[in-house]
Amino acid sequence: MTRAAFRRFSGTVALLLSLMFASHAFAEGWPRKIMTSKGAITLEQQPQRIVSTSVTITGTLLAINAPVVASGATAPNNRVADSQGFFRQWGEVAKQRGVQRLYIGEPNAEAIAGQAPDLIIIAATGGDSALKLYDQLSAIAPVMVVSYDDKSWQELATELGQATGKETDAAKVVAQFSAREASVKKAIYLPPQPVSALVYGSDGKSANLWTPASPQGQLLQQLGFTLAPVPVNFAASFSQGKRHDIIQLAGETMPDAMNGQTLLLFSANQSDAQRLLTNPFLAKLPAVQSQRVYAMGDDTFRLDYYSASNMLNQLEKLFVTH
Structure with a gap:
């Protein structure tokens, strides 16, 4: 191969590699299409202001370091919930991160809109589902409908990680838990x-x-x-x-x-x-x-x-x- 031909070959290889990596980066980056039970939604960029209408899902979002700005709540000051109506197991984490309470129980579209979310997450079933407000909320921001009654919290964390660009955090917390789980199983x-x-x-x-x-x-x-x-x-x-x-x-x-x-x-x-x-x-x-x-x-x-x-x-x- 002549020197000129080698340069042309090298240039072609470099171009192909750059296209391949660019395509991979786009596929793994943004915009990102997310499949939900209500159909596909497209997120133009990584969410920065997530509102969780489900007090059940909020804990998993916090565990993967998703940027939750506000969450629905349950009745406060009881065995399972703190003064905010957030579950006690993660209430302190929510406080440290400044998560605001949207409402207690009955979902409120105005309260959700007031948080200027760029992604709204709704539970498909359960007492904390805001599915009846889906059409209203879709006019505010992309709405991701999530089921938590048919999967482990690890599977839920992985699904939410892919949707929010927190795949690495989700994989890390699942791996940490798996190691602890294996230890307990032996003990x-x-x-x-x-x-x-x-x-x-x-x-x-x-x-x-x-x-x-x-x-x-x-x-x-x-x-x-x-x-x-x-x-x-x-x-x-x-x-x-x-x-x-x-x-x-x-x-x-x-x-x-x-x-x-x-x-x-x-x-x-x-x-x-x-x-x-x-x-x-x-x-x-x-x-x-x-x-x-x-x-x-x-x-x-x-x-x-x-x-x-x-x-x-x-x-x-x-x-x-x-």
Whole structure:
């Protein structure tokens, strides 16, 4: 090859490489198309002012360092929420980052618009969903509809990371948790299997049973727990077909569905476990007769990085090997 031909060849290779890298950078950068259950949205640049209408999703956004400026809230000053109505497991992080409260409970489009968001995130299901305001909010900023009832918090973190340009942060926090999870799995013994994982109603007459698809169910299975199979007659009870994470139980259906050899109570402390143990309606359950009822902590109603980490700590305390 002559020197001139070599220069032409080198120039062509350099051009092809530059085009390849430019194409890769564009694909990985912005504008970015995000698929949602409401169709695709396009983000022209990386979001700088994210509003989360879902108090459940906010915790995962904070864990991946997404720029959340405001969030919906739940009723304040109780076992699960601080004075702002933010979940206690991440309320202090939100305070440090200056996250504003949008509203308590009922979504408010005016409050959302007042935050001048460049991305609005809505839960597809659950009590903190603002889906009914979708059309109104779409006129303010791109709206990303997210489901959290059919995936682990890690999967949710990955999805949100891709949408907000925080892929690296999401991968980092998932890896940190995975390492801790592996450590706990080695450190604990499993109580008698299978287990029923549930939220026990304050009235003692109702419960929500976590399914294998729920974040709680997935985390337990990752740790080696086996979820008790639900009787066939409960197959159509998945919260009227709207949710994948819970089966609603009430009255006479409770004992039949809470059939695990061990009961794990979520959004619960030791007093809740004791309350279940003394419920005469549930006295014949194998787990009750053997005193195998354990509380997973008040903050496990919704799992994010913070509450899931607390749950690992609780499991380690309860089932540590000697």
